[in-house]
Amino acid sequence: MVNNRICIKTEGLTKTFGSVQAVKELDLEVKSGSRFGFLGPNGAGKTTTVRILSGLLKQTSGTGTVCGYDVSTQRNSIKAVTGLLPETPGLYSKLSAVEFLEFIGALNGRNGDSLHQRIDRLLAILGLEGRQDDLLESYSSGMKQKVLMASTLLHDPQLVFLDEPTSRLDPAASALVKDLILLLAEENETSFFICTHITSFAEDVCDVIGIINEGQLVIVDSPQQIIESTKTRDLEEAYLKIIGGKVDRQTLLTWR
Numbered sequence: 001m002v003n004n005r006i007c008i009k010t011e012g013l014t015k016t017f018g019s020v021q022a023v024k025e026l027d028l029e030v031k032s033g034s035r036f037g038f039l040g041p042n043g044a045g046k047t048t049t050v051r052i053l054s055g056l057l058k059q060t061s062g063t064g065t066v067c068g069y070d071v072s073t074q075r076n077s078i079k080a081v082t083g084l085l086p087e088t089p090g091l092y093s094k095l096s097a098v099e100f101l102e103f104i105g106a107l108n109g110r111n112g113d114s115l116h117q118r119i120d121r122l123l124a125i126l127g128l129e130g131r132q133d134d135l136l137e138s139y140s141s142g143m144k145q146k147v148l149m150a151s152t153l154l155h156d157p158q159l160v161f162l163d164e165p166t167s168r169l170d171p172a173a174s175a176l177v178k179d180l181i182l183l184l185a186e187e188n189e190t191s192f193f194i195c196t197h198i199t200s201f202a203e204d205v206c207d208v209i210g211i212i213n214e215g216q217l218v219i220v221d222s223p224q225q226i227i228e229s230t231k232t233r234d235l236e237e238a239y240l241k242i243i244g245g246k247v248d249r250q251t252l253l254t255w256r
């Protein structure tokens, strides 16, 4: 089935902080069911964009809709149908994983059997069974990130924003997050908007990539098309070529 529905659309979306233009005239269209990778260097404007799209921050100018809701006037509706894993999330360390997820579920108006079944399923997929009643303060950072991932997915959102989801994860946990995204995208047709600067993760997980640099969207295309059009071998090389990053590996090799 060809999916022509749009989950994110912005026109001229702009955010300024004093003299800093964090996001400049962003025109973006993301199809429902996409796994959209938002790539860009530190300070490019990824987090600012996600905060506007998830209803946390007001844009300075421009317009946008998320799951059909207006980012200026329907922010509560957006929060109800989307999930957000922030870049620097908070977590209550004196709660167990189950207690934390029950708390988040209650905030979203969920309780009872359906909530507990969802919690059990997510903890099982994430490999946290057996540790679910331990206090979060005893968890490793990777395990905490998994619980936060579960909390983001708890209310079965249509669209999930993940801001640097693997920044605190070891390779095995990153691979698990990758599989979880692919599983949910396929099973539930959940859409994902993933900010990252890890090009290999984006290449494995995302079907569409947008690259943002200094607040401006530079390119939007499939990873394969971006690699082909830049005549590079992989997304890392393509990304570096596009944002003008130079890696002089020869100098590095001879540097002693």
Ligand SMILES: Nc1ncnc2c1ncn2[C@@H]1O[C@H](COP(=O)(O)OP(=O)(O)O)[C@@H](O)[C@H]1O
Pocket: 017, 020, 021, 022, 040, 041, 042, 043, 044, 045, 046, 047, 048, 049
């Ligand atoms: N709350 C804020 N106040 C002032 N400047 C901000 C704020 N948030 C972000 N910025 C600035 O906006 C720019 C984009 O930041 P950000 O969206 O966090 O980038 P990224 O997530 O791509 O690293 C940066 O120059 C950053 O310093």
Ligand SMILES: [Mg+2]
Pocket: 046, 047, 048, 087, 163
């Ligand atoms: Mg960021």
